[in-house]
Amino acid sequence: MNIGSKIYVAGHRGMVGSAIIRRLKIDGYNNIINKTSAELDLRRQSEVEEFFEYEKPEYVFLAAAKVGGIVANNIYPAEFIYDNLMIETNIIHSAYKFEVKKLLFLGSSCIYPRRAEQPIKEEYLLGGYLEKTNEAYAIAKISGLKMCEYYNKQYGTDFISVMPTNLYGPNDNYDLQTSHVLPALIRKFYEAKFNKSKYVEIWGSGTPKREFLHVDDLTDACLFLMQNYSGSETVNIGVGNDISINELALLISDVVGFTGKIAYDRTKPDGTPRKLLDVSKLNNLGWKASIDLRTGIKMTYKDYISNLYV
Ligand SMILES: NC(=O)c1ccc[n+]([C@@H]2O[C@H](COP(=O)([O-])OP(=O)(O)OC[C@H]3O[C@@H](n4cnc5c(N)ncnc54)[C@H](OP(=O)(O)O)[C@@H]3O)[C@@H](O)[C@H]2O)c1
Numbered sequence: 646m647n648i649g650s651k652i653y654v655a656g657h658r659g660m661v662g663s664a665i666i667r668r669l670k671i672d673g674y675n676n677i678i679n680k681t682s683a684e685l686d687l688r689r690q691s692e693v694e695e696f697f698e699y700e701k702p703e704y705v706f707l708a709a710a711k712v713g714g715i716v717a718n719n720i721y722p723a724e725f726i727y728d729n730l731m732i733e734t735n736i737i738h739s740a741y742k743f744e745v746k747k748l749l750f751l752g753s754s755c756i757y758p759r760r761a762e763q764p765i766k767e768e769y770l771l772g773g774y775l776e777k778t779n780e781a782y783a784i785a786k787i788s789g790l791k792m793c794e795y796y797n798k799q800y801g802t803d804f805i806s807v808m809p810t811n812l813y814g815p816n817d818n819y820d821l822q823t824s825h826v827l828p829a830l831i832r833k834f835y836e837a838k839f840n841k842s843k844y845v846e847i848w849g850s851g852t853p854k855r856e857f858l859h860v861d862d863l864t865d866a867c868l869f870l871m872q873n874y875s876g877s878e879t880v881n882i883g884v885g886n887d888i889s890i891n892e893l894a895l896l897i898s899d900v901v902g903f904t905g906k907i908a909y910d911r912t913k914p915d916g917t918p919r920k921l922l923d924v925s926k927l928n929n930l931g932w933k934a935s936i937d938l939r940t941g942i943k944m945t946y947k948d949y950i951s952n953l954y955v
């Protein structure tokens with residue numbers, strides 16, 4: 646990939662896609678193409694093929710997907726499997742058909758078995774049952790990474806798959822019904838402080854553990870892998886440590902400056918008890934995360950506040 650290469654970032658308005666674009670521009674790439682879902686619905690095969698035939702991108706970052714937190718995944722499994730299977734199938738097949746030089750597919754740590762040994766190595770894939778709350782999404786993501794593997798095997802393509810852990814950062818989704826835990830808690834603690842509420846309600850028991858990676862670190866890893874890695878084996882992207890949801894809530898309340906109490910809505914699901922990625926493969930390739938969680942949350946909170954008043 647050089648600065649004049651034609652690069653298609655699918656999902657460029659999302660948290661990950663927008664971070665990839667930001668970074669590509671900083672690095673001087675000047676031939677980036679993209680389309681919103683209103684301009685090109687990636688679930689439509691013929692439209693996607695027409696787009697690839699016309700644009701002939703050389704490199705593709707596949708960051709378009711139907712994405713959401715635990716409750717959205719649990720309530721809308723049909724949408725999560727249909728949208729994601731269609732988007733992946735159309736883009737991966739078009740990338741093969743119109744001779745894309747290299748494609749990077751973004752999966753997710755929820756592809757691994759619910760009870761996987763911790764930390765989770767790449768080879769634990771398909772070694773056990775999936776977590777029910779995001780099974781539909783996970784099956785679609787497993788299909789996507791397997792498509793990359795099979796196309797590489799049969800057609801000799803250069804499609805790589807990365808499995809990021811839970812992400813956060815600027816341009817995240819702050820809708821309290823559909824968001825992930827970190828943006829939801831930033832908003833809940835901010836609003837509770839603003840409204841002088843006595844407590845903030847978090848979902849579930851607070852005991853599940855999660856690993857959080859800032860999206861700028863993710864982007865750095867994706868560009869590093871696009872430049873330095875080829876192969877059908879997936880690569881985990883994470884920070885290598887995790888914290889409980891309770892600890893996360895305390896950290897965010899501290900950053901925001903909320904002094905009230907935390908309450909628990911136990912009618913909401915806990916999901917996977919733990920999903921800490923083993924990132925030794927990525928570390929051995931020469932990449933490590935650099936943004937620590939407190940610093941990342943401070944940066945994200947600042948961004949959240951600045952967007953409230955625009
Ligand atoms: N967020 C996380 O914690 C996390 C963790 C692990 C992996 N990932 C992976 O990272 C990738 C990006 O996630 P994200 O958090 O950036 O998601 P996001 O903020 O929800 O963005 C998703 C993007 O996909 C696009 N999209 C959705 N449906 C589409 C369709 N039918 N046609 C065209 N575009 C469509 C949307 O485009 P428009 O804005 O134009 O509608 C949106 O910009 C996904 O593959 C996800 O699985 C995310």
Ligand SMILES: C[C@@H]1O[C@H](OP(=O)(O)OP(=O)(O)OC[C@H]2O[C@@H](n3cnc4c(=O)[nH]c(N)nc43)[C@H](O)[C@@H]2O)[C@@H](O)[C@H](O)[C@@H]1O
Pocket residue numbers: 713714715716718753754755778779782783810811812823824825826827829830846847848849850853855890913914915916917
């Ligand atoms: C990365 C994504 O992870 C998702 O799983 P997953 O980490 O459980 O998704 P999250 O929605 O981030 O929830 C993580 C944990 O935080 C708890 N939690 C506490 N308060 C809240 C809140 O206000 N909002 C949210 N959303 N959670 C909250 C939630 O019950 C769960 O135990 C998958 O469903 C996706 O498919 C994807 O893989």
